[in-house]
Amino acid sequence: MRMKMVCADCGYERSWMEYAIKCTCGGRLEIKQDFGGLDGEKLKALFQKRLAERVSVYASGVWRYKELILPELPEENIITKYEGNNGLYTSERIRRSMGIRNLYFKALSENPSGSFKDNGMTAAVSHGRYLGYSRFACSSTGNTSSSLAMYAAMGGASAYVFVPESGISMNKVLQTWAYGAQVIRFDGTYDDGISFLERKGKELGLYVCNSVNPLRIEGQKSIIYETAQYLNWELPDWIVIPGGALSNVSALGKGLEDLKQLGMIAKLPRIALVQAEGASPFHRMMAEGKDRLIPEPHPDTTASALKIGNPPSWPIARRVLQLCQGVTCSVTDEEILESKRRIDQAGIGCEPASAASLAGLNKLMREGTIDKEETALCMLTGNLLKDTDILRAQITETAIMTSPLTVEAVQRVL
Ligand SMILES: N[C@@H](CCOP(=O)(O)O)C(=O)O
Secondary structure (H helix, E strand, O other): OOEEEEEOOOOOEEEOOOOOOOOOOOOOEEEEEOOOOOOHHHHHHHHHHHOOOOOOHHHOOOHHHHHHHOOOOOHHHOOOOOOOOOOEEOOHHHHHHHOOOEEEEEEHHHOOOOEOHHHHHHHHHHHHHHOOOOEEEEEOOOHHHHHHHHHHHHOOOEEEEEEEOOOOOHHHHHHHHHOOOEEEEEOOOHHHHHHHHHHHOOOOOOEEOOOOOHHHHHHHOHHHHHHHHHOOOOOOOEEEEEOOOOHHHHHHHHHHHHHHHOOOOOOOOEEEEEEEHHHOHHHHHHHOOOOOOOOOOOOOOOOHHHOOOOOOOHHHHHHHHHHOOOEEEEEOHHHHHHHHHHHHHOOOOOOHHHHHHHHHHHHHHHOOOOOOOOEEEEEEOEOHHHOOHHHHHHHHHHOOOOOOOOHHHHHHHO
8 A cells, every 4th residue: 555544653553544533542643655666757747747637636736646645545536626726926015025035925715615724625525435424523713614514515425513602703604604514613712622523523423624634634735745836846945834723834844755755856945833922832832942832721813713722733743843944933913914914915815814924924034033035935824705804893994985976085085
């Protein structure tokens, strides 16, 4: 077999054709691929050819890289919405204002359900359906649940989503519900929901689709493959990502290791992981040089997707940062909202959590960690329309209301 599931703690190996989100020893599970017989240059040519695909599964920006994701899953079991294929943008105005040599934005927000979760979810739901599961579940602040609800519906399965009763974006809950998921609201945080599913999911016959499921990470790796391919296999010096549940850093690291091992990239970029100040247990652990994460019991930030106080995959994220000479930082809600305004007004747009990446880049440049002669890429994880509470509050202060509508009234605002 080309791939297996391995416990990161005790090393116990399972078949990829099993469902598990935790080892019996309590350790996190990871997929290990055997790339023997694969040639990086031939893969590049194959992936390039597939950019012309329009209707097959290979038109997906995830399944284009099937050989590196789930090589043995039969094609007919793939549930896809042509996810990935997300734009890579520049904004000369933002770049110039920061004085950095080169700056890119990868708009994962352009995925079919509006967030980066789709890259991993297509892999997890396809895997679960292949194993015969028909009931899928997740704990979520709203993006994971919308993505799961969409793919479960596409695959003719049911989704049960556990979402905190307060402090998350109603737009995301509505989107989830509209796709036909059973929404289970509860008093608590994402952390309480994931802890419940880790303990009780199996007993309830549920296939859990949070990023503790290693298949999610396998799909999510495609984000870095696609980014590298669009940049002709030369990544910028820095990749800056927002950090909540930390699945992005785990997936990014895994994808980078794959590309390096296959000789498809020459050097690893450095990763900067940015957390919101009120929900930054991982950054605190790293900054204080501690070897265990101390959970934040009341995560609090305007960037609702980052309201996570006990990210389950922190040991993997820490390993990735060590591998990539990574750094962490935290930013205030004000810094996040100011960066969001700049990204929105550049015509790219994003939800508040995504803007933590630009806010973090700004801070790391100010502190001298990132030099203006370097190049950087900010990952934008969710769509502008996903979380609009802050916009609703702001528009009432600035939009012009004129009645009756006359030429004179309009001339006053021109
Ligand atoms: N912000 C996330 C939290 C869930 O993270 P996951 O990595 O476990 O999927 C969300 O959208 O729910």
